[in-house]
Amino acid sequence: MKWLITGASGLLGSALCAELNNKHSVAIGLINHHKIKIDKALIKKCDITDKNAISHVLESAAPTIIIHCAALTNIDQCETNLNLATELHVTAPTLMAKWAYNNSCKMVYISTDHLWDGTQKYVPETLQPVPLNNYAETKSNGEQQVLAANPKALIARTNFYGKGLEWRPSFSDWIISSLQKREDLNGYTDIHFTPLHRKQLINLLLDLISLDARGIYNVVSSERISKYDFIKKVATKFGLPEEKVKGIKSCETKSQTPRPKDMSLSSQKISTFLGRKMPSIDEGIDDLYTEMNG
Ligand SMILES: NC(=O)C1=CN([C@@H]2O[C@H](COP(=O)(O)OP(=O)(O)OC[C@H]3O[C@@H](n4cnc5c(N)ncnc54)[C@H](OP(=O)(O)O)[C@@H]3O)[C@@H](O)[C@H]2O)C=CC1
Ligand SMILES: Cc1cn([C@H]2C[C@H](O)[C@@H](COP(=O)(O)OP(=O)(O)O[C@H]3O[C@@H](C)C(=O)[C@@H](O)[C@H]3O)O2)c(=O)[nH]c1=O
Structure with missing residues (x-):
């Protein structure tokens, strides 16, 4: 199999390219501004807002799987x-989805848990987004247009954490590095996620x-947790000063952009499809501990 991973210099794409190499597949990773070396992966620079550049990469690489990160x-x-967001989240992936449909x-x-107004918990795949x-x-528009162009496509709605990159710290990096420096951390008690x-x-x-799943799947943990409780759990696991974590309501900080409060997604569909329960929050934090200390 020949994999084409966009966003190979990002949190998810870089780890995906590395994992695929462990599994002896050919991985081509696309980057834009940040150079990255990933053992055995072929890294190419391609600004995916340039339609000609994408078409050239698709024709020359001829992938059998594209993962748009x-x-x-x-x-x-x-x-x-908004223009750049539309190019990256709608236009480029729709072009790739069409190419993919015509080329087997x-x-x-890769989508997000951020699509609703945050008034419902454990949102199923069927609930209409309220951005x-x-x-x-x-x-949300990207999901719809990709599926319209390619009904065999897989849309994975998720939220994840893990060790970040020099130029791209993750949510968990923010928690660990702040607490290591004994800085106060404000954890939102009213924002929940999975x-x-x-x-x-x-x-x-x-x-x-591998099972050729098609359509929309929530790829999330089985448990919903507040950002505050998540931060406290990470602090406990890593032996960091929990007393530095203060619980606050998100409205107490000034954010220019409205964000949903409850972002938890239901894991029922994927659990049924794969025949197993999704990981708990503690299992994820154990994996983070192994990753950071292994
Ligand atoms: N991180 C999170 O907490 C969450 C992420 N998601 C979704 O997961 C996916 C992966 O996110 P994540 O790994 O965090 O993303 P990152 O922000 O870490 O990385 C973004 C990637 O996009 C690339 N990129 C940006 N502009 C262009 C461009 N014009 N041409 C080519 N590549 C470009 C960047 O390349 P470069 O740096 O080289 O410019 C980088 O590799 C995304 O679809 C996101 O929406 C969903 C939920 C939560
Ligand atoms: C969670 C949290 C964040 N913050 C601050 C830190 C950070 O700079 C800012 C925004 O936090 P977050 O990065 O968690 O939130 P946000 O930018 O909303 O992150 C989002 O990222 C995208 C890509 C997604 O797809 C989402 O689902 C979501 O995870 O708020 C706190 O002060 N306390 C907290 O408890």
Whole structure:
């Protein structure tokens, strides 16, 4: 199999390329501004807002699977640069999805838990998105257009953490480095999510792909947790000063961009499809501990 991973210099894409190499597949990773070396992966620079550049890569690489991880993940920047968010979340993946459909290639679109107004918990795949911001709006449009162009595509809605990159610290890096420096941390008690450790996410994605899953799947943990409780759990596991973590309501900090409060997704569909329960929060944090200390 020949894999094409967009966003190979990002949190998910870099780890995916590394994992695929462990499994003896050919992985081509696309980057834009940040150079990265990944053992045995072929890394190419390609600005995916350039349609000709994408078409050239697709024709010359001829992948059998595309995993679209590239995105504008800074939510505030999506508010000020709707065009770029639309290019990355809608236009480029739709072009890839069409190519994939015509060339017997599997298309996978990585989506998010950010698509609703945050008033419901454990949201199932069937609930119509209610986007609160440009990030959510463009990711939701991207899902729809990719599926319209390619009904065999897989859309994976997720939220994940894990060791970050020099230029891209992750949510868990933020927690660990702040507490290591004994800085105070404000953890939101009113924002809930169902995150996975990135390694778990990658294993689940590979399982879904091997079974040719199509349509929308939530790829999330089995448990919902507040950001505050998650931060406290990480602190406990890593032996960091828990007393530095303060519980606050998200409205107590100034955020320019509206964000959903409850982002928890239901894991029922994927559990039924794969025939197993999704990981718990503690299992994910154990994996984080192994990753950071292994
Ligand atoms: N991180 C998270 O907490 C969550 C992420 N997601 C989704 O998961 C996916 C992966 O996210 P994550 O790994 O965090 O993303 P990152 O922000 O870590 O990485 C973004 C990637 O997109 C690439 N990129 C940006 N602009 C372009 C461009 N014009 N042309 C080519 N590549 C470009 C970047 O390349 P470069 O740096 O080289 O410019 C980088 O490799 C995304 O679809 C995101 O929406 C969903 C839920 C939570
Ligand atoms: C969670 C949290 C964040 N913060 C701060 C840190 C950070 O700079 C800012 C935004 O936090 P987050 O990065 O968690 O939130 P956000 O930017 O909303 O992260 C999102 O990323 C994208 C890509 C997604 O797809 C989402 O689902 C979501 O995880 O708020 C706190 O002060 N306390 C907290 O408890």
